[in-house]
Amino acid sequence: MAMQKLIEAVPGHDKDIFGIDAESIISALLLLILIIIVREIIGFLIPKIFSNISVGSQVAKDALTGSGKALGVAAGCWAGLYLADHMDWILSSLQLIMVVSLVVTAFRFVGVIHAFVLWTDDDGVLDGSQKTVVSAAESIMRFLIVVFGMVFIADALGFDLTTMVAGLGITGLALALAAQDTISNIFGATTVLLDRPFQVGDWVVIGAVEGEVIEIGLRTTLIRTSLDTVITMPNANLSNTPVENWGKRRFRRWQPIFKLDINSDPSKVSEFCDGVADLIASHEKTMKEEDSFARVSALGPDAIDIGCNIYWDINSGKVEREARDGFLINVMDLAKSHELNFHDNRRRHSA
Numbered sequence: 440m441a442m443q444k445l446i447e448a449v450p451g452h453d454k455d456i457f458g459i460d461a462e463s464i465i466s467a468l469l470l471l472i473l474i475i476i477v478r479e480i481i482g483f484l485i486p487k488i489f490s491n492i493s494v495g496s497q498v499a500k501d502a503l504t505g506s507g508k509a510l511g512v513a514a515g516c517w518a519g520l521y522l523a524d525h526m527d528w529i530l531s532s533l534q535l536i537m538v539v540s541l542v543v544t545a546f547r548f549v550g551v552i553h554a555f556v557l558w559t560d561d562d563g564v565l566d567g568s569q570k571t572v573v574s575a576a577e578s579i580m581r582f583l584i585v586v587f588g589m590v591f592i593a594d595a596l597g598f599d600l601t602t603m604v605a606g607l608g609i610t611g612l613a614l615a616l617a618a619q620d621t622i623s624n625i626f627g628a629t630t631v632l633l634d635r636p637f638q639v640g641d642w643v644v645i646g647a648v649e650g651e652v653i654e655i656g657l658r659t660t661l662i663r664t665s666l667d668t669v670i671t672m673p674n675a676n677l678s679n680t681p682v683e684n685w686g687k688r689r690f691r692r693w694q695p696i697f698k699l700d701i702n703s704d705p706s707k708v709s710e711f712c713d714g715v716a717d718l719i720a721s722h723e724k725t726m727k728e729e730d731s732f733a734r735v736s737a738l739g740p741d742a743i744d745i746g747c748n749i750y751w752d753i754n755s756g757k758v759e760r761e762a763r764d765g766f767l768i769n770v771m772d773l774a775k776s777h778e779l780n781f782h783d784n785r786r787r788h789s790a
Contacts, residue, residue, distance in 0.1 A: 466529060470522065474515030481511030506547040513540035531597075538595040542588035549580045578657040630678050631655060641686030648672060690726055691751040691759055697770065698742040698782035707777045708735065712745060714773045719749055724762045726752040742782035 485507030516537035520530060637643050641652050643662070650664035660677065662670045697715075699708060715733035719725055727750040736746030749766075753759045774781065 470515075470519040470529065470533070473519060473522075474512055477515035477518065478508050478511030481514055482508035485510065506544045506551075509540045509544040509547060513537045513544060516540065535592070535595045538588075538591045542584060542592065545584045545588070546581060549577050549584070578655075582657055631660070631674065636677070636682045637684045637686065641684050643685065644683040645672065645677065646680050691753055693747075693749045693751060693763070695747050695749070695767075696736070697745040697747070699745060699774075700780045700782050701739070701741045701743060703743060703779050707779055708743060708745075711773060711777050711779055714777070715745065715747060715770060718766065718769050718773070719747070722762070722766060724751055724753055724758070726750050741784075
C-alpha cells in the first residue's frame with residue numbers, strides 16, 4: 440500500500456513517541472494533510488460549478504463556500520478510510536468526522552434553495568408566495584437534517600440504534616410534554632402553510648402586532664413593524680388569533696371630503712360634483728365605478744361638504760400615493776375652472 444510505504448520511509452516509524460505508536464501519529468498527519476488538500480480543492484470547485492445559481496445572492500455564495508469546504512472534509516475522510524484500513528481508531532475517527540461534515544454540508548447547502556428558486560424564476564424577482572414557500576422549505580429542511588444527522592452521528596459514535604429507538608418509546612411522553620410548545624409552533628406553521636392566511640411581504644395585524652411578514656419559520660414568524668423593529672411571534676399563536684391581512688385587499692377604499700365656501704353658486708357646485716365623478720370614473724387606477732360617487736354630503740354654517748367614495752385598483756402604497764396626488768391636483772384645477780373656492784376656516788375667525 441502506498442501510504443504504508445510512505446510511513447516506512449519516515450525514519451523512526453517503528454518507535455514510540457510518548458507511549459504512542461509513531462506509525463499512528465505519522466498516519467494521522469498524512470491523513471490530515473490529505474483532508475486539507477481535498478477540502479481546499481472542493482471548496483474552490485463547488486462555488487465555481489454553481490456560480491450561475493448563486494449570481495445576485497450573497498447568502499447563496501456564503502452557503503456554497505461553506506458547504507464546499509465541509510464537503511471537501513467529508514471527501515478527504517472518505518478517501519482516508521481506504522488508505523488507513525488497518526488502524527481501527529483512525530477509521531472510527533474518520534467515519535465520525537465524515538458524517539459530521541456531511542451533516543454540516545447539507546445544513547449549509549440549504550441556503551442555496553433561495554438562489555435556485557430565484558435563478559429559475561422568469562422575472563428574477565420572488566413574489567410573496569414564492570418567498571413563503573422558500574422560507575418554509577428552508578426551515579423544514581434544516582429540521583430534517585438536524586434530526587437525521589443526530590441519528591447518523593449516534594451511529595458513527597457506536598450507539599445501538601435499536602436500543603435508542605426503544606428508549607424513545609419509553610421517554611416519548613416526557614419529551615412530548617417538555618416540547619409541547621415547540622410541537623404547537625410546528626403545527627401552527629403547518630396551518631399557515633396550508634391555509635395561507637398570509638404570505639411573506641403581506642402587511643398583517645395579529646392581535647396587538649402590526650407589520651410586514653418577513654419570514655415564516657417552523658417555530659416562529661418574523662414581523663417587521665412600522666418602527667422598523669422585528670417582532671418574533673410563535674406560530675402557535677397564529678392558530679387561535681384572528682389575522683387581519685391588508686395584503687389580500689381586493690381594492691383600497693378612499694373617502695375624501697372637499698369643503699367648498701358656503702357662498703358658492705349651487706349650479707357650479709353641482710357641476711363640480713359631476714366633474715369629480717367623471718374624474719373618478721375615467722381614472723386608470725379606479726374600479727367599481729357603480730359604487731363611486733361625488734355628492735354634497737353636508738351643509739355647515741360656513742362650508743359645503745362634498746363627500747367622495749373612491750375604490751383604487753392598486754396593490755402598492757407608493758402607487759396609491761401617486762394616484763391620490765394626481766387626482767387631488769385635477770380636483771383643484773376643476774374647482775378653479777368653475778370659480779369655486781375651498782373653505783378657509785381662517786376667514787371666519789378673522790371676520
